[in-house]
Amino acid sequence: VSITRGCDNMCTFCVVPFTRGRERSRDPQSILEEINDLWARGFKEITLLGQNVDSYLWYGGGLKKDFDKASDIQKATAVNFANLLDMCAKAQPHMRIRFSTSNPQDLTLDVIETMAKHHNICKHIHLPVQSGSNRILKAMNRLHTREEYFQLIDNIKRLIPDCAISHDLIAGFPTETEQDHQDTLSLMDYVKYNFGYMFTYSERPGTLAERKMEDDVPEDVKKRRLAEIVQLQREHSEIRTKQYLNTVVEVLIEKESKKSNKEWSGRTSQNSVAVFPKAQYNIGDLVKVKITDCTSATLIGEAIGLSDNQ
Ligand code: SF4
Known part of the structure; x- marks a missing residue:
């Protein structure tokens, strides 16, 4: 479910501000509808989508950058992302809600508190950091420091406490030194x-980095760091x-497991994949699964009953 378009940040490696334009949020009523x-059509899980969802701000229409010019009433009744999450979680209390993507500089305490308050908001935050070095974060025009990220x-x-966190990281951004790389580690x-999602840096045409910075980290160094x-x-x-x-974890059954037609595959609130024998359950069921084994990416277990949060 799309909730914002465009982005007002200017991360130097990113082309979005040039291709999608300034940030604009969607009317919460139309999102709720x-x-x-x-839900009425049988969907059990949705993802609220935007380039930078935490920056969501509805004040009756208009670009986010023009919020300062809004009337006092518009400002007083504005809906931010924490408000929107709360409204969505209450509107469909049995629907799982995810959101993506969060820029650390815009993720507020209110959003975290709202997540904690609602069982149906999935306990996973995709929180791209891109680099662990303050110098590189600055060169990327990410508007937070490593220390602020730790605080978050x-x-x-x-x-x-049980929230899963994932990342995007870029190895070999222009001027990245060995020390910067160690900071990332x-x-x-x-x-x-x-x-996480991990990449070596490559220039994107039209970005600020492509225009202003030399792609000066040798390819073999980028690959080794990655x-x-x-x-x-x-x-x-x-x-x-x-x-x-x-x-025991709660799993929403999504499909048959790729490895066996006798097993279901689904995801936990934390976005981990879990597989288990089908037994009497069906796609779309929210089940309690006792985890007995795992690989580095997949949980393996046995369903022990339907979840009470069905
Ligand atoms: S990386 Fe994300 S926050 Fe930064 S400019 Fe691109 S879309 Fe915006």
Whole structure:
């Protein structure tokens, strides 16, 4: 369910501000109508989508950048992302709600508190950090520091201890030194992400980085740094997945497992894939699954009953 278009940030590696234009939010009433309609048609889970969802702001229409010019009434009745999440979670209390993507600089405490308040808001935040080095974050025009990111992570873990966190990371951004790379690895060590999307830097035509920065990290260095990041993430994913052993998780059944037609595959609130024998359950059921085994990315278990949150 699309909730915003465009982006007012100017991350130097990103083409979105030039292709999608300035940020604009969608009327919450039309979002709620779409969600209600999807529920009526049998959908059990939705994802609120935007380039930068946490920046959502509805004040009767208009671009986000013009909010300052809004009337006092418009300002007083404005709906931000935490408000919208709350409205969606209440409108369909049995529908699972996810959202993507969050820019750390815009993710507020209110949003985390709203997630903690509602069982049906999935406990997973995709929180791209791109680099663990303050110098590189600045060069990327990400408007937060490594220390502020840690604070955000601490707040998430304090308010939602079982929240999964994932990332996007870029290896070899222009001018990245060995020390910058080490900062990325140590940031990963601090967070111990559940999973992530990792890339070597490559210039995107039309971006500020392409126009103003030399792509000066040699390809073999980028590849080696990426391999180190991927290896570390593999270790962290394994630690995170193993934490679910011998626990009971709630899984929404999505489809037949790729490996066996006798098993279902679904996802937990934390966005981990879980597989288990089909038994009497069906696609769309929310079931309790006892986890007995795992690989680094998949939970393996046995369904022990329907969830009370059906
Ligand atoms: S990376 Fe995300 S926040 Fe940054 S400019 Fe692109 S869309 Fe906006």
